[in-house]
Amino acid sequence: MPFPAGDTLLILPELFLTAAASFVLLWATFVSRPRERGLAFFSIGALAATGLLLFVSARMAGTLPRSAFGGMFAMDRFGLYFKGILLLVGIVTILFSLRFISVSPYPGGEYYGLILFSTVGMLFMASGTHLASIVVALELMALSQYVLAGYFKRETKSLEASAKYFVLGAFSSGVLIYGISLVYGAAGTLSLAGIATAFTTAKPPAFLVIGIIFVGCGMFFKIASAPFHVWAPDVYEGAPTPISAFFAVGPKLAAYAIFARIFFVGFGPRAGDWSAIIAASAALTMVVGNVGALMQTNVKRLLGYSSIGHAGYALLGLLAYGDASGIGLWSILVYLLAYAFMNLGAFGLVILLESKGYAGESVDDFNGLAAKNPWLAAAMLVFLLSLAGIPPTAGFVGKYFLFSAAMKAGWFWLSLLAVLMSAVSLFYYFRIARAMYLVEGEGTLHWREEPAVSAAIALCAAGTLAMGILPGPFVQFARTCLLPFGP
Amino acid sequence: MGTPLAFLPILLMMMGAVGVGILLLGLNALIGRKVRTVRKLSPYESGMPLLDDSHKRISVKFFIVAMVFILFDVEAAFLYPWAVVFRQGGWPVFLEMLVFVFVLFLGFAYLWKKGAFDWD
Numbered sequence: 001m002p003f004p005a006g007d008t009l010l011i012l013p014e015l016f017l018t019a020a021a022s023f024v025l026l027w028a029t030f031v032s033r034p035r036e037r038g039l040a041f042f043s044i045g046a047l048a049a050t051g052l053l054l055f056v057s058a059r060m061a062g063t064l065p066r067s068a069f070g071g072m073f074a075m076d077r078f079g080l081y082f083k084g085i086l087l088l089v090g091i092v093t094i095l096f097s098l099r100f101i102s103v104s105p106y107p108g109g110e111y112y113g114l115i116l117f118s119t120v121g122m123l124f125m126a127s128g129t130h131l132a133s134i135v136v137a138l139e140l141m142a143l144s145q146y147v148l149a150g151y152f153k154r155e156t157k158s159l160e161a162s163a164k165y166f167v168l169g170a171f172s173s174g175v176l177i178y179g180i181s182l183v184y185g186a187a188g189t190l191s192l193a194g195i196a197t198a199f200t201t202a203k204p205p206a207f208l209v210i211g212i213i214f215v216g217c218g219m220f221f222k223i224a225s226a227p228f229h230v231w232a233p234d235v236y237e238g239a240p241t242p243i244s245a246f247f248a249v250g251p252k253l254a255a256y257a258i259f260a261r262i263f264f265v266g267f268g269p270r271a272g273d274w275s276a277i278i279a280a281s282a283a284l285t286m287v288v289g290n291v292g293a294l295m296q297t298n299v300k301r302l303l304g305y306s307s308i309g310h311a312g313y314a315l316l317g318l319l320a321y322g323d324a325s326g327i328g329l330w331s332i333l334v335y336l337l338a339y340a341f342m343n344l345g346a347f348g349l350v351i352l353l354e355s356k357g358y359a360g361e362s363v364d365d366f367n368g369l370a371a372k373n374p375w376l377a378a379a380m381l382v383f384l385l386s387l388a389g390i391p392p393t394a395g396f397v398g399k400y401f402l403f404s405a406a407m408k409a410g411w412f413w414l415s416l417l418a419v420l421m422s423a424v425s426l427f428y429y430f431r432i433a434r435a436m437y438l439v440e441g442e443g444t445l446h447w448r449e450e451p452a453v454s455a456a457i458a459l460c461a462a463g464t465l466a467m468g469i470l471p472g473p474f475v476q477f478a479r480t481c482l483l484p485f486g487p
Numbered sequence: 488m489g490t491p492l493a494f495l496p497i498l499l500m501m502m503g504a505v506g507v508g509i510l511l512l513g514l515n516a517l518i519g520r521k522v523r524t525v526r527k528l529s530p531y532e533s534g535m536p537l538l539d540d541s542h543k544r545i546s547v548k549f550f551i552v553a554m555v556f557i558l559f560d561v562e563a564a565f566l567y568p569w570a571v572v573f574r575q576g577g578w579p580v581f582l583e584m585l586v587f588v589f590v591l592f593l594g595f596a597y598l599w600k601k602g603a604f605d606w607d
Contacts, residue, residue: 022593029596029601
């Protein structure tokens, strides 16, 4: 069954990025002594060109949403929103990696190629409207990332991160696919729209609930929410730091895209079955993430736990599925954009401070940063304020809408818990701020002037502040990117 | 069909199989003669004697060869269903398979250049 040629136009950006990734891989292999900066800048160019192509093909597609390949793939504003952020995340990750990879004894070709391949997987995830295409895209993303986590293959920590990520990731994929098979047994189709109609017209069998729970567990793993969060701090700590930044943002955003799509579009009619599970996981995640972060002395681990907490906040949005204004979904969209800016920025500072091996990762390494480099310290302060959710930063805007979405949906105790946990989070974020401003440096701190990383940090800081001071346009834009919610 | 009752013979079959197993092992334990010599207690009583430790380290080269084999084996398996339907699809389907094989060829070139096929 050949598909109309117009379908290919819709996936043109993804096809282009796949070709670019293959080219990077072959370039690095067949050219003797490839220039690593050249590879990096080519990859950045490819990501930017993909963004442009995305814009062009969305324009040429006409009225959105459009579906392609027999309902496997959809081009809609929801997917485009995520794709825009994901491409930005890819570019920032590569900017972070420039020096990091060139001073390391490891080749850059596979590194940049794998980042591009995993971005391709994430782009397809953002557009997947069929459980089969979603799983294939998820695996493309995940397999590239297992390798990236262990890219520093002579560092045992990096290998440990890779092995843990791989074993748990493969296991969670198994759980997810088992759940999908049960859903298929109940609905007779894997297309999300088909699943929704199957459940509205006929009474589904009892085992459907088990299928939904299993799919939910797979999703909880991918967004690192409790009780499936255990891998996150270890992986973030062990992986090369630019990759930790990438993991903390990219896969999480892509996983939220499929989470929202599967549960809103596919399981929308059965919302009563899953809301309690998501509420329980959200509560547990917020507590585990924020309390776990209290005891950390390694900044990468601390950010790992904090990102678990943030996954919990974002789950609140999913609970507000029933609200007619769509606040449940757009509050997640706004929050995830804020999350991307502030987390990438915070990891960027760790990269700047990281001198050799794993040094520069502890909270003490931030001692006296303000006196030595006030601009960097100010940027970190912005990210920390935003992570803690204090105005005028993006994190405040994101949390404000998420919590009010949960209130509107009637989850008062959860919103209360979320506010409480935000207060707890102040403590550990401000340990870093205290180290920067109030503790005298011992002279161990040394960072390198690195224009690429500084530029990326400046971009993130600008985004964090812009969203915090002028949230209107961002919110308005996110409100046009909603999904249809099943009846 | 479709009712649990239709699967009743399978359940009976499973119960029978478990029953026979328990019966034979139980009878053996009750009335069998106990012999406890080294030979009798070895994992493969009547098999080949163990020559070596079974938990040996195996060269990682085997792993790469096995992975590459599986990769191209799956690719070959993917060609069969395509060969069945491609007459109905015509040129577009043919071109799509060419693209697929080309992508695999790129992977093959990468592996070759990286020395995945060199044993030493």
